[in-house]
Amino acid sequence: xxxxxxxxxxxxxxxxxxxxxxxxxxxxxxxxxxxxxxxxxxxxxxxxxxxxxxxxxxxxxxxxxxxxxxxxxxxxxxxxxxxxxxxxxxxxxxxxxxxxxxxxxxxxxxxxxxxxxxxxxxxxxxxxxxxxxxxxxxxxxxxxxxxxxxxxxxxxxxxxxxxxxxxxxxxxxxxxxxxxxxxxxxxxxxxxxxxxxxxxxxxxxxxxxxxxxxxxxxxxxxxxxxxxxxxxxxxxxxxxxxxxxxxxxxxxxxxxxxxxxxxxxxxxxxxxxxxxxxxxxxxxxxxxxxxxxxxxxxxxxxxxxxxxxxxxxxxxxxxxxxxxxxxxxxxxxxxxxxxxxxxxxxxxxxxxxxxxxxxxxxxxxxxxxxx
DNA sequence: AAATCGGGGCC
DNA sequence: GGCCCAGATTT
Numbered sequence: 001x002x003x004x005x006x007x008x009x010x011x012x013x014x015x016x017x018x019x020x021x022x023x024x025x026x027x028x029x030x031x032x033x034x035x036x037x038x039x040x041x042x043x044x045x046x047x048x049x050x051x052x053x054x055x056x057x058x059x060x061x062x063x064x065x066x067x068x069x070x071x072x073x074x075x076x077x078x079x080x081x082x083x084x085x086x087x088x089x090x091x092x093x094x095x096x097x098x099x100x101x102x103x104x105x106x107x108x109x110x111x112x113x114x115x116x117x118x119x120x121x122x123x124x125x126x127x128x129x130x131x132x133x134x135x136x137x138x139x140x141x142x143x144x145x146x147x148x149x150x151x152x153x154x155x156x157x158x159x160x161x162x163x164x165x166x167x168x169x170x171x172x173x174x175x176x177x178x179x180x181x182x183x184x185x186x187x188x189x190x191x192x193x194x195x196x197x198x199x200x201x202x203x204x205x206x207x208x209x210x211x212x213x214x215x216x217x218x219x220x221x222x223x224x225x226x227x228x229x230x231x232x233x234x235x236x237x238x239x240x241x242x243x244x245x246x247x248x249x250x251x252x253x254x255x256x257x258x259x260x261x262x263x264x265x266x267x268x269x270x271x272x273x274x275x276x277x278x279x280x281x282x283x284x285x286x287x288x289x290x291x292x293x294x295x296x297x298x299x300x301x302x303x304x305x306x307x308x309x310x311x312x313x314x315x316x317x318x319x320x321x322x323x324x325x326x327x328x329x330x331x332x333x334x335x336x337x338x339x340x341x342x343x344x345x346x347x348x349x350x351x352x353x354x355x356x357x358x359x360x361x362x363x364x365x366x367x368x369x370x371x
Numbered sequence: 372a373a374a375t376c377g378g379g380g381c382c
Numbered sequence: 383g384g385c386c387c388a389g390a391t392t393t
Contacts, residue, residue: 039388046379047388080377083391117390137388157372184388193386194382225374226384254376302383303377341378374393381385 003170006147006206011175013202014182017189019044022051027177029103029128030061030092036123037088037115041081044188050079061103064089065096070338073257077338082258087115105129118164126176134167135180136160139187145219146191149208154219227307232263233280234299234343236314236350239321243328244350246337254306259337261346262326269311270298280313287323301342312346 018024021044023035034054038047054075058064064072069089076085091113095103103124104110110121122135136144141154144163152159171179190197196215198204209215237245245262249255264283266276273295280293296312322328329337331351339347 036388041376041387041389042378043380043387078378080379081389083376084389087390115390119389123388135388138386139388181388188388221385224385256376301378303375305375372393375391376389379387382383 001147001206001208006203007170007172007179009203009206010182010186011172011178014178014185017202018181018185019189022048022055024181027128029124030064031055032128033103033120033124034088036120037084038079040084040120042079046079050076061092061096061101065093065101070336073338074336078341078344080341082255082338084115090114091116103128105131107131107133123180126171126180128177130174130176132168132171132173132176134164134171135184136164136167137184139184139191140167140180142193142219143183143187143191146196146209146215147203147207149212149214149218151218151220153222155221227302227305229307229309231266231269231309232311233266233269233276233313234310234346235262235264235280235284236312236346237262237317237321237326238314239317239328240319241328241330243330244334244347245317245324245326246329246334247324247326254303255340257338259334259339260343262324263310266311269309276311276313284323287321299342299346308342310342310346 023031035047035051038051038054057075058067058072067089069086072085072089073082076082079085094113095101099109104113105125107121107125110116110125111118116124119135119137122133123137125131126133126135134140141160141163144150144166145154145159148166150159150162152162154160154163167183186201186203190201198207198210198215201207201210204210207215209218235245246259247262249258249260251257264280266279269276276295277293284293292315294314296314299308299310299312301308301310334347
């Protein structure tokens with residue numbers, strides 16, 4: 001195929017059909033960088049409101065470098081992959097100190113920064129500085145695998161390297177920004193994962209998979225193993241002054257450093273209230289808590305590699321009660337803390353009506369069966 | 372090379 | 383319920 005013609009057709013389409021996105025208003029390296037980190041494994045529609053808010057709060061390298069980590073993570077709350085924002089702030093602080101606040105313009109300097117891998121470095125440097133580098137994300141892998149009918153597993157590093165090498169060869173040196181964004185835009189709008197819109201594709205005439213009629217089964221990707229399952233009772237422990245027990249997760253691993261409600265592992269979170277009450281009571285006895293436990297609804301929360309089934313359990317404590325690693329906080333405190341999404345959901349429901357019996361998420365009747 | 376790390380939207 | 387998303391880091 002003629003790569004020159006492909007590039008020309010792609011760029012012509014991008015000029016007329018590109019979306020108007022907040023981070024495309026200018027090419028400020030810092031804004032581009034923040035957008036690229038937010039967009040890692042995250043859809044455009046999800047990112048937009050977070051991006052606007054984040055740029056209002058931390059409009060410059062200096063603003064983010066000087067902010068407290070707590071405020072920065074709070075601004076990220078709900079976006080997921082929280083190490084992204086901790087790494088981003090660490091990297092921005094390094095830019096502030098070592099590079100006088102100027103985002104470096106070399107691939108080596110960029111990739112040496114925390115949280116900046118080959119994709120993000122290529123994207124920031126091409127979009128903000130016009131450097132003719134590849135920026136291969138999931139969209140580009142899919143587009144190129146179809147374009148060239150690549151049948152190897154795109155999850156393999158070797159396949160990604162092959163695609164990076166190809167894109168590096170064809171990226172036009174005077175339009176690297178538009179070209180890289182055009183490849184991704186095509187993947188997001190036309191060459192989508194399911195049912196690609198080949199009829200309206202501006203580069204369909206260059207596509208080998210399309211010619212062979214196999215575009216729907218590309219790219220090839222190995223199946224991943226099923227997520228681990230864990231069951232917990234989530235505790236709403238309320239003191240008479242209205243405060244609630246919360247605790248901070250360990251400084252490593254899942255949701256590290258974020259706040260959560262106390263949880264105790266149970267055999268089966270969908271078991272009968274009596275069964276749940278018995279198991280939870282056994283754990284809380286260590287803290288001298290023997291009040292009556294009210295067993296509420298079931299929540300499920302899916303992480304990429306982990307699936308939680310949760311059962312809400314509520315009780316009132318005597319003032320002065322302490323236990324475990326938890327502290328008692330009021331609504332004002334909690335507004336400053338960063339919680340994992342599932343705890344936000346449970347807490348919001350609690351805040352809206354602390355007296356209500358927590359219902360099953362979605363309001364369906366509680367089903368007493370294993371998942 | 373494989374596992375870890377979030378959450379939402381779509382089918 | 384599984385899959386995918388403007389991936390990077392750790393093991």
